[in-house]
Amino acid sequence: MAALSDVLMAAPVRPEPTVVDLSVTDVRQLNAALHAPDVAETTPSWRVTHPDGRHSIAVGLDAEVTVEIDGHVGYYCAGMNKTASVTVHGNAGVGVAENMMSGTVRVRGNASQSAGATAHGGLLVVEGSAAARCGISMKGVDIVVGGDVGHMSAFMGQAGRLVVCGDAGDALGDSLYEARIYVAGSVKSLGADCVEKEMRPEHRAELADLLAAAGMAADPADFRRYGSARRLYNFSVDHASAY
Amino acid sequence: MCGIVGLHLREPSLHPRLGELLTGMLCQVTERGPDSAGVAVYGDPRWSPPGHASVSLLPGTTAPDQVATALRGAVPDVTVVDAGQTLVVHAPVDVDTLVTAVRAALPDVLVIGSGEDVAVLKGVGHPQLLAAEFGLAQAQGFQGVAHTRMATESAVTPAHCHPFSVGADQCLVHNGSFANHATIRRELVAGGAVFDSDNDSEVGARFVAAQLAAGYDLEKSLKLLCERFDGFYTLLVSTRDSFAIVRDAIACKPAVVAETPEWVAMASEYRALAGLPGIENARIFEPEPEEVYAWQR
Numbered sequence: 001m002a003a004l005s006d007v008l009m010a011a012p013v014r015p016e017p018t019v020v021d022l023s024v025t026d027v028r029q030l031n032a033a034l035h036a037p038d039v040a041e042t043t044p045s046w047r048v049t050h051p052d053g054r055h056s057i058a059v060g061l062d063a064e065v066t067v068e069i070d071g072h073v074g075y076y077c078a079g080m081n082k083t084a085s086v087t088v089h090g091n092a093g094v095g096v097a098e099n100m101m102s103g104t105v106r107v108r109g110n111a112s113q114s115a116g117a118t119a120h121g122g123l124l125v126v127e128g129s130a131a132a133r134c135g136i137s138m139k140g141v142d143i144v145v146g147g148d149v150g151h152m153s154a155f156m157g158q159a160g161r162l163v164v165c166g167d168a169g170d171a172l173g174d175s176l177y178e179a180r181i182y183v184a185g186s187v188k189s190l191g192a193d194c195v196e197k198e199m200r201p202e203h204r205a206e207l208a209d210l211l212a213a214a215g216m217a218a219d220p221a222d223f224r225r226y227g228s229a230r231r232l233y234n235f236s237v238d239h240a241s242a243y
Numbered sequence: 244m245c246g247i248v249g250l251h252l253r254e255p256s257l258h259p260r261l262g263e264l265l266t267g268m269l270c271q272v273t274e275r276g277p278d279s280a281g282v283a284v285y286g287d288p289r290w291s292p293p294g295h296a297s298v299s300l301l302p303g304t305t306a307p308d309q310v311a312t313a314l315r316g317a318v319p320d321v322t323v324v325d326a327g328q329t330l331v332v333h334a335p336v337d338v339d340t341l342v343t344a345v346r347a348a349l350p351d352v353l354v355i356g357s358g359e360d361v362a363v364l365k366g367v368g369h370p371q372l373l374a375a376e377f378g379l380a381q382a383q384g385f386q387g388v389a390h391t392r393m394a395t396e397s398a399v400t401p402a403h404c405h406p407f408s409v410g411a412d413q414c415l416v417h418n419g420s421f422a423n424h425a426t427i428r429r430e431l432v433a434g435g436a437v438f439d440s441d442n443d444s445e446v447g448a449r450f451v452a453a454q455l456a457a458g459y460d461l462e463k464s465l466k467l468l469c470e471r472f473d474g475f476y477t478l479l480v481s482t483r484d485s486f487a488i489v490r491d492a493i494a495c496k497p498a499v500v501a502e503t504p505e506w507v508a509m510a511s512e513y514r515a516l517a518g519l520p521g522i523e524n525a526r527i528f529e530p531e532p533e534e535v536y537a538w539q540r
Contacts, residue, residue: 052514052517052518053271053512053513053514053515053516053517054514055514072513072517072527074512074513074514075512091513091527093497093512093513094497110527110528110529112497112499112529113494113495113497113529131494131529132493132494132495132532150494150531151494151532
């Protein structure tokens with residue numbers, strides 16, 4: 001029989017998180033520590049307490065670290081994220097995960113406007129609802145929203161996937177390029193050049209993968225797909241009324 | 244940019260803490276408008292004692308003691324409270340009588356608020372220093388709003404600060420900019436309105452006052468504002484019995500509301516609400532575009 005100490009030694013290492021209390025530590029100090037070149041090796045797990053709506057928490061991360069934030073955050077949380085995994089146990093303010101490159105950002109509550117704006121890659125999960133302009137100018141990010149999204153979501157989306165398990169507000173996908181949009185609930189209105197498209201098997205398969213990655217229980221069969229009609233790519237005077 | 248905060252207290256045991264809570268909220272939106280600020284407090288016994296009408300003034304070059312001397316001859320039992328760049332005058336008369344007497348005795352001072360419950364305090368400077376100058380932390384009452392201004396379209400003076408209080412116990416604060424304010428200003432002037440500043444937000448306040456004077460309630464007045472005004476706005480509008488919020492159709496100017504059985508609070512950013520008692524159990528949401536949210540006392 002193996003000694004208890006041997007069993008413990010063999011168990012996977014789960015480092016104790018480094019705890020940063022923002023009621024006593026400045027956000028800049030936190031972010032500087034998260035930007036340390038060797039952060040993934042020395043302190044890969046972080047827990048942030050008392051965020052109290054402060055802005056720019058955990059922005060610009062570029063390492064395989066995990067950051068758990070206990071409470072509501074302000075603007076631009078996890079902006080420009082690369083490879084890191086950031087979870088907000090609360091609501092997020094304007095522009096959560098804006099310009100994300102890779103990694104995962106999860107908001108357990110609701111997100112304010114412009115969630116995932118201009119993001120190039122990675123996965124943004126909003127378990128609650130996201131406000132206006134969710135995924136505005138998205139450039140490759142995958143966004144999964146458990147609730148509703150506000151008006152002008154995926155405005156000028158260029159690449160990536162937006163999944164909405166609830167309803168979408170006005171002007172969904174306005175001036176869309178190539179991002180794909182899946183909505184389970186109602187769509188208040190479609191924006192210019194955004195149309196409903198056929199849901200083929202490959203779309204159901206990619207949607208099932210996205211829902212699984214986000215940990216959402218929704219049924220892919222309940223969703224409709226929306227995308228660009230591609231009438232605005234080049235100006236044609238016959239389409240002037242569509243602008 | 245500009246920052247807005249407002250607090251409508253339902254629980255009377257919190258009334259003594261209104262100023263302390265509002266000061267904390269104001270300081271959190273300082274960065275949104277560091278050039279000047281203003282507050283409106285409803286029900287403070289120093290500024291608006293029960294049974295008294297209250298008028299808030301910007302004395303300009305008139306010294307506070309000159310104001311007091313001029314008013315003592317005109318209004319019986321008048322009290323003048325020095326609140327920094329603003330003076331608050333109250334007396335046991337009705338509101339119209341006091342406003343008329345103040346304007347007659349002191350034609351050069353600017354009346355920035357009047358009513359039975361409201362005191363309006365404005366100033367140029369860092370919002371945190373202004374809160375101290377006003378004595379805001381000591382204020383009591385049932386409702387308060389505050390605004391930090393980052394001027395974009397008119398001068399930085401106390402008269403250009405929000406809140407704009409142009410009818411008895413009314414108050415409007417604005418984050419954004421109206422596009423067609425000059426047109427609506429001309430219409431209101433043609434209808435007899437007299438403006439105190441060239442600020443676009445004052446046009447919104449005068450428009451709402453005109454609708455209220457025409458007999459509409461606050462909710463309907465704000466719906467009419469949405470129909471008539473073009474531009475960007477998050478507005479917090481209050482009267483002695485209502486507290487209301489509306490955002491334009493694009494809704495790019497931020498707003499967060501938190502509600503508990505004890506209070507309703509609104510702010511440009513959540514961080515201004517984070518210090519309120521019971522926030523952890525509040526219902527927190529963002530107002531939808533062009534939907535009027537109103538709470539009654």
